[in-house]
Amino acid sequence: xxxxxxxxxxxxxxxxxxxxxxxxxxxxxxxxxxxxxxxxxxxxxxxxxxxxxxxxxxxxxxxxxxxxxxxxxxxxxxxxxxxxxxxxxxxxxxxxxxxxxxxxxxxxxxxxxxxxxxxxxxxxxxxxxxxxxxxxxxxxxxxxxxxxxxxxxxxxxxxxxxxxxxxxxxxxxxxxxxxxxxxxxxxxxxxxxxxxxxxxxxxxxxxxxxxxxxxxxxxxxxxxxxxxxxxxxxxxxxxxxxxxxxxxxxxxxxxxxxxxxxxxxxxxxxxxxxxxxxxxxxxxxxxxxxxxxxxxxxxxxxxxxxxxxxxxxxxxxxxxxxxxxxxxxxxxxxxxxxxxxxxxxxxxxxxxxxxxxxxxxxxxxxxxxxxxxxxxxxxxxxxxxxxxxxxxxxxxxxxxxxxxxxxxxxxxx
Amino acid sequence: xxxxxxxxxxxxxxxxxxxxxxxxxxxxxxxxxxxxxxxxxxxxxxxxxxxxxxxxxxxxxxxxxxxxxxxxxxxxxxxxxxxxxxxxxxxxxxxxxxxxxxxxxxxxxxxxxxxxxxxxxxxxxxxxxxxxxxxxxxxxxxxxxxxxxxxxxxxxxxxxxxxxxxxxxxxxxxxxxxxxxxxxxxxxxxxxxxxxxxxxxxxxxxxxxxxxxxxxxxxxxxxxxxxxxxxxxxxxxxxxxxxxxxxxxxxxxxxxxxxxxxxxxxxxxxxxxxxxxxxxxxxxxxxxxxxxxxxxxxxxxxxxxxxxxxxxxxxxxxxxxxxxxxxxxxxxxxxxxxxxxxxxxxxxxxxxxxxxxxxxxxxxxxxxxxxxxxxxxxxxxxxxxxxxxxxxxxxxxxxxxxxxxxxxxxxxx
Numbered sequence: 001x002x003x004x005x006x007x008x009x010x011x012x013x014x015x016x017x018x019x020x021x022x023x024x025x026x027x028x029x030x031x032x033x034x035x036x037x038x039x040x041x042x043x044x045x046x047x048x049x050x051x052x053x054x055x056x057x058x059x060x061x062x063x064x065x066x067x068x069x070x071x072x073x074x075x076x077x078x079x080x081x082x083x084x085x086x087x088x089x090x091x092x093x094x095x096x097x098x099x100x101x102x103x104x105x106x107x108x109x110x111x112x113x114x115x116x117x118x119x120x121x122x123x124x125x126x127x128x129x130x131x132x133x134x135x136x137x138x139x140x141x142x143x144x145x146x147x148x149x150x151x152x153x154x155x156x157x158x159x160x161x162x163x164x165x166x167x168x169x170x171x172x173x174x175x176x177x178x179x180x181x182x183x184x185x186x187x188x189x190x191x192x193x194x195x196x197x198x199x200x201x202x203x204x205x206x207x208x209x210x211x212x213x214x215x216x217x218x219x220x221x222x223x224x225x226x227x228x229x230x231x232x233x234x235x236x237x238x239x240x241x242x243x244x245x246x247x248x249x250x251x252x253x254x255x256x257x258x259x260x261x262x263x264x265x266x267x268x269x270x271x272x273x274x275x276x277x278x279x280x281x282x283x284x285x286x287x288x289x290x291x292x293x294x295x296x297x298x299x300x301x302x303x304x305x306x307x308x309x310x311x312x313x314x315x316x317x318x319x320x321x322x323x324x325x326x327x328x329x330x331x332x333x334x335x336x337x338x339x340x341x342x343x344x345x346x347x348x349x350x351x352x353x354x355x356x357x358x359x360x361x362x363x364x365x366x367x368x369x370x371x372x373x374x375x376x377x378x379x380x381x382x383x384x385x386x387x388x389x390x391x392x393x394x395x396x397x398x399x400x401x402x403x404x405x406x407x408x409x410x411x412x413x
Numbered sequence: 414x415x416x417x418x419x420x421x422x423x424x425x426x427x428x429x430x431x432x433x434x435x436x437x438x439x440x441x442x443x444x445x446x447x448x449x450x451x452x453x454x455x456x457x458x459x460x461x462x463x464x465x466x467x468x469x470x471x472x473x474x475x476x477x478x479x480x481x482x483x484x485x486x487x488x489x490x491x492x493x494x495x496x497x498x499x500x501x502x503x504x505x506x507x508x509x510x511x512x513x514x515x516x517x518x519x520x521x522x523x524x525x526x527x528x529x530x531x532x533x534x535x536x537x538x539x540x541x542x543x544x545x546x547x548x549x550x551x552x553x554x555x556x557x558x559x560x561x562x563x564x565x566x567x568x569x570x571x572x573x574x575x576x577x578x579x580x581x582x583x584x585x586x587x588x589x590x591x592x593x594x595x596x597x598x599x600x601x602x603x604x605x606x607x608x609x610x611x612x613x614x615x616x617x618x619x620x621x622x623x624x625x626x627x628x629x630x631x632x633x634x635x636x637x638x639x640x641x642x643x644x645x646x647x648x649x650x651x652x653x654x655x656x657x658x659x660x661x662x663x664x665x666x667x668x669x670x671x672x673x674x675x676x677x678x679x680x681x682x683x684x685x686x687x688x689x690x691x692x693x694x695x696x697x698x699x700x701x702x703x704x705x706x707x708x709x710x711x712x713x714x715x716x717x718x719x720x721x722x723x724x725x726x727x728x729x730x731x732x733x734x735x736x737x738x739x740x741x742x743x744x745x746x747x748x749x750x751x752x753x754x755x756x757x758x759x760x761x762x763x764x765x766x767x768x769x770x771x772x773x774x775x776x777x778x779x780x781x782x783x784x785x786x787x788x789x790x791x792x793x794x795x796x797x798x799x800x801x802x803x804x805x806x807x808x809x810x811x812x813x814x815x816x817x818x819x820x821x822x823x824x825x826x
Contacts, residue, residue, distance in 0.1 A: 012452065013448070015436040018432070020431050022454070023432070030427045036426045039452075040453050048451075281698050281702025302714070343722060358706065390705055394699075
């Protein structure tokens, strides 16, 4: 069984919008054992939609169309589909009531074009949209299924998860796929591969599908197979083996972010955290506070960009800055101790480095970053040498600091 | 004249990779007056590539293929193209020398698969890749042009900009497109449209292509036309009109970010900035320090997540917090004054709000945010009511604060 995706709308073709929907759909289909064979992005023109449908229907069992369902005159998907499937448009009363409710709640005036959104093809199953005014449509033709949904990502995603995926699973008796992802920070893909060759061979023998998904500072290793008891057992075991073998780099499974994980650990210990950031410029604070409820363990940060702030606010000895430079073990350790005492937290993180592109020297090139982690008893610090890209250096420093904190909380530093 | 894009590789179809290349290519083509008619993402299978080429050649004048040019056995694009265009693979000596050089410089061992990357189709124009080892290929057939490039974004982009775009412009005598984008913060697309109806009509009469490109907290309005003298003059004038009419929201043109712009303004005035962040949790500091050279005007931040930090570090009166709550005009103004005095900066920004999803009350629902901007003489503060999404509230608060600072520096607050 295979699927194809057709995205409708000029905004993707002229580069106004990056098509993130298709990747999301590709992953969702993979999870129910369906392969997406092709993605086609086309203009919102009737003849183009018809042609794409004709061709795709020859190849795919399920076709997902996204886009072109808005209230403006450019949005012709609904009209084209009604014609294509030889049906007429009729007012769906529940849909109209929901649209009226949508506008009433927001105190906005309802125009004729909005009312027209309740006009939908007679011979099709309506997929209700609880996040917007454009309904989805489910057509069937010669055993094939054609589903049209709006292009707005959170509207489309809710419709897929709540209605389309469950319906497809039931209809085609699709397998449930089991997957587990091991999250690894601070070591590159090629080094991981080098370290786990024998493990990888074992995994392949078990017919578990393995994928490495790298992003700056992180590698996700995904294990996936049909979700029968044996496979679930094997995947869980192999994932745990990988997690253990990749210490101290591996930090969790599946969708955990380091900031979520560290937050949970602090909550469990009833411990608090503060940060003193120089080169990361507030990015660590931002990551920590991106987690809802972080105010239960995170006290705050002093972003000490200027040296005077390091000495006046964090108590770093001016002579030490003078002698060793702001990017030094001595300074970063004093920053970590300073913020810990000042905010009276149980743990603290400090960073000082040269994010670049300027400011590097022969001794301390761009990408040199000192990170310190303190608790009430001790300070751990380490020097890292990242690259020459400012944005990347800030991301890598932040993730590395959070992973060091994780190891500190586990008493491994 | 029209173009099509074919992306080759399972990683896009199974959702491992979001196809950002196509949007970039769509925009680049738009800039030389070429419309992308369709984007097709296919599997890396020979028959699939051949079928896509057959169909696309019927419709498009220029076809860009990306992906499938790596050194592994999955990468079959080159072999498929050689067969499709009836030519054989031969070693290109300059390419081989460049690959050898690439590995020598990085101190990495060169494998046979890497040497094989210098084997390329005999009857084609080679597009050199100075950022990697996979060369591009330029084929011609019956007046149509087929260009194959690697899928790695920065390799592909360099090849497009340095060789493909200039060659296509010369070959087809393509127009240069002139565009100017007006950047607007703090007012939604529909409100902008409502405010500039007559201006929009004028722009349309001048045959200037207009596009609204919204992202959280920002709307970019793009004016675009063929770059003749008259159009350039018209676009510059209309962009300036829009900029003036959309005050105090419009803040710049083209790729300026608010943080870059504010940084430039501070540098020009030789002034310094500090921040005191509560609900934005370090995100304003992060945005400001994402700009290289920001240490010349940015002193630092106190991220006062806990109330004790607000009182102990920023000097906010505990009784005031008790009486009015941390999310209040009184507190945010004291935060702004406190950080200004403490770090002795010329300007300061303070934020205090309820980012959500928890913590809202009837009086102060989630999304309530107070922002204050201070200089040595005065404090300006304002309450905003954003939405119920934590991430979005943080982004909107940060951008709004930066735009308020811009207006403060211009003495408009």
